[in-house]
Amino acid sequence: xxxxxxxITGSVVIAEHQVLKNGELLWEQDRNADLNAFLRAAYDQxxxxxxxxxxxxxxxxxxxxAAEVLLKDIDNSAFQPEETxxxxxxxxxxxxxxxxxxxxxxxxxxxxxxVYTLPNIVMGEISIRxxxxxxxxxxxxxxxxxxxxxxxxxxxxxxxxxxxxLCGWVEVMDQQxxxxxxxxxxxxxxxxxxxxxxxxIYQIK
Amino acid sequence: MQVFVVADNIVSPLGSTTRENFDQVLLGNSGIAKxxxxxxxxxxxxxxxxxxxxxxxYTETYKLAGYTRFEKMVIASVAAVLKDTxxxxxxxxxxxxxxxxxxxxxxxxxxxxxxxxxxxxxLFHTAKKxxxxxxxxxxxxxxxxxxxxGLVAILTGSRLIASGKYDKVVVTGADxxxxxxxxxxxxxxxxxxxxxxxxxxxxxxxxxxxxxxxxILSNRPVGAKFLLGNGGISNDANHIxxxxxxxxxxxxVMKLAIExxxxxxxxxxxxxxxxxxxxxxxxxxxxxxxxxxxxxTPVNSLKxxxxxxxxxxxxxxxxxxxxxASEGVIxxxxxxxxxxxTMPVRVSNELQHHKVNHFLKTVSGFGGCNAAMVFTRL
Numbered sequence: 001x002x003x004x005x006x007x008i009t010g011s012v013v014i015a016e017h018q019v020l021k022n023g024e025l026l027w028e029q030d031r032n033a034d035l036n037a038f039l040r041a042a043y044d045q046x047x048x049x050x051x052x053x054x055x056x057x058x059x060x061x062x063x064x065x066a067a068e069v070l071l072k073d074i075d076n077s078a079f080q081p082e083e084t085x086x087x088x089x090x091x092x093x094x095x096x097x098x099x100x101x102x103x104x105x106x107x108x109x110x111x112x113x114x115v116y117t118l119p120n121i122v123m124g125e126i127s128i129r130x131x132x133x134x135x136x137x138x139x140x141x142x143x144x145x146x147x148x149x150x151x152x153x154x155x156x157x158x159x160x161x162x163x164x165x166l167c168g169w170v171e172v173m174d175q176q177x178x179x180x181x182x183x184x185x186x187x188x189x190x191x192x193x194x195x196x197x198x199x200x201i202y203q204i205k
Numbered sequence: 206m207q208v209f210v211v212a213d214n215i216v217s218p219l220g221s222t223t224r225e226n227f228d229q230v231l232l233g234n235s236g237i238a239k240x241x242x243x244x245x246x247x248x249x250x251x252x253x254x255x256x257x258x259x260x261x262x263y264t265e266t267y268k269l270a271g272y273t274r275f276e277k278m279v280i281a282s283v284a285a286v287l288k289d290t291x292x293x294x295x296x297x298x299x300x301x302x303x304x305x306x307x308x309x310x311x312x313x314x315x316x317x318x319x320x321x322x323x324x325x326x327x328l329f330h331t332a333k334k335x336x337x338x339x340x341x342x343x344x345x346x347x348x349x350x351x352x353x354x355g356l357v358a359i360l361t362g363s364r365l366i367a368s369g370k371y372d373k374v375v376v377t378g379a380d381x382x383x384x385x386x387x388x389x390x391x392x393x394x395x396x397x398x399x400x401x402x403x404x405x406x407x408x409x410x411x412x413x414x415x416x417x418x419x420x421i422l423s424n425r426p427v428g429a430k431f432l433l434g435n436g437g438i439s440n441d442a443n444h445i446x447x448x449x450x451x452x453x454x455x456x457x458v459m460k461l462a463i464e465x466x467x468x469x470x471x472x473x474x475x476x477x478x479x480x481x482x483x484x485x486x487x488x489x490x491x492x493x494x495x496x497x498x499x500x501x502t503p504v505n506s507l508k509x510x511x512x513x514x515x516x517x518x519x520x521x522x523x524x525x526x527x528x529x530a531s532e533g534v535i536x537x538x539x540x541x542x543x544x545x546x547t548m549p550v551r552v553s554n555e556l557q558h559h560k561v562n563h564f565l566k567t568v569s570g571f572g573g574c575n576a577a578m579v580f581t582r583l
Contacts, residue, residue, distance in 0.1 A: 142329045143346065
């Protein structure tokens with residue numbers, strides 16, 4: 001295993017219509033609101049100036065929002081574009097949008113929906129927004145695999161040009177959703193990048 | 206740590222072993238044919254699709270009642286490499302990676318009434334079912350990174366061995382031909398009305414295909430013919446459905462792969478490009494080859510033989526390229542006649558006999574992703 005340690009420099013959890021950053025509740029909405037209404041309200045709250053957001057599917061909106069909150073007030077200029085990567089995962093891949101896209105095939109197949117029938121598109125959206133050109137890989141697993149995520153991110157930081165990595169879980173299926181996104185790097189913090197620490201944050205919601 | 210490729214298999218319209226596939230490619234034969242099949246499209250179309258009964262023929266000795274087409278393809282391919290090597294997925298030191306873009310999405314098309322079979326369409330669910338078939342000790346790792354998934358899966362397997370997590374990793378990738386994907390590419394006006402023509406002046410889009418392919422990676426060279434070199438992944442950060450305008454991001458990982466393997470562009474015998482035959486992809490790749498110092502290196506695309514097999518593409522094309530390098534040949538680009546990219550590149554258009562020690566495999570996909578990896582002949 002890699003001897004070099006990596007650290008968690010920030011985290012965002014969005015679930016049950018609450019947005020938590022570094023463990024603290026930033027904002028919440030009525031839990032009865034439908035997912036799209038919640039995502040729209042969260043966009044108004046945390047951004048409001050990125051029209052492309054409205055073209056995205058729910059998975060991309062959720063991941064994009066988590067990255068927006070996570071990276072707010074962080075100086076990106078200290079890093080080259082290829083030094084930030086993405087390592088995301090979820091349970092349902094793009095199945096939520098797959099079902100919606102295939103509904104359109106019966107009449108007139110929608111290219112605007114088809115492009116979102118891949119789970120890695122959320123990484124493309126985040127990369128475009130923040131100018132990240134580093135590694136990106138999308139894993140699909142039944143549950144959040146904190147073991148793989150912590151070990152693989154640590155390995156990438158030690159063996160590739162990456163100096164920072166956004167990693168975590170971003171899941172949408174119908175009205176069920178949750179995301180836990182972490183910014184990790186080699187810069188020491190009080191929280192080493194371990195499976196235990198990732199799971200502790202993932203479960204705070 | 207060094208990571209070796211110790212076995213490989215391709216299940217496709219061109220055959221159920223690497224040898225059968227490679228012999229067909231050497232003969233210049235393609236899996237692409239014109240189809241009039243309303244399961245997939247209302248109008249005739251070109252695609253590389255297994256003939257009726259072909260997959261059943263490949264899998265008749267296995268007990269596969271209750272498995273989907275996708276699952277049968279994967280099982281046929283994985284079973285072949287396990288049989289060739291005597292490896293077992295039940296060994297706790299052996300990992301299992303499954304690369305796919307759409308898995309069992311065919312179930313969405315076959316569904317008529319009642320609740321959708323959502324569980325069966327979950328990628329982790331189908332991967333676990335396949336893992337259970339082989340009594341896998343480890344939970345499968347599923348990678349779904351669009352059209353670069355297959356090569357990313359090899360790179361990930363290589364790293365998991367290098368980290369000490371596994372001694373061996375079985376890396377498999379597959380996608381079935383579906384109405385779902387064909388309709389999507391058609392909605393983008395991205396499907397060629399003829400068999401695809403990579404890098405050609407008259408190219409007009411992709412031809413889709415289906416298949417499965419598998420490699421076994423190992424930390425021991427026993428039985429190996431190839432060593433994995435360095436690899437890398439990048440994002441264009443430009444557009445979710447169109448490639449980079451400059452090719453700089455693909456070029457960056459080409460350089461990372463070559464330099465990280467201790468090589469220079471002059472050491473690369475050929476490049477197995479993505480070469481989907483869309484106007485923009487091939488143009489971007491030609492620019493990337495220039496930026497990476499590979500403008501004079503022979504480059505081919507194998508899409509004219511297999512169509513675009515999505516999550517299997519990186520694996521199928523890496524395996525065919527390993528076979529070509531083993532036999533000292535550089536394969537022609539089927540469908541290519543006249544160079545149609547603005548930056549001149551050396552597109553291979555006839556079978557050349559040439560000693561190849563190293564080749565570079567590249568892929569690019571939706572979401573702006575690119576990957577490149579060096580393969581070294583032992």
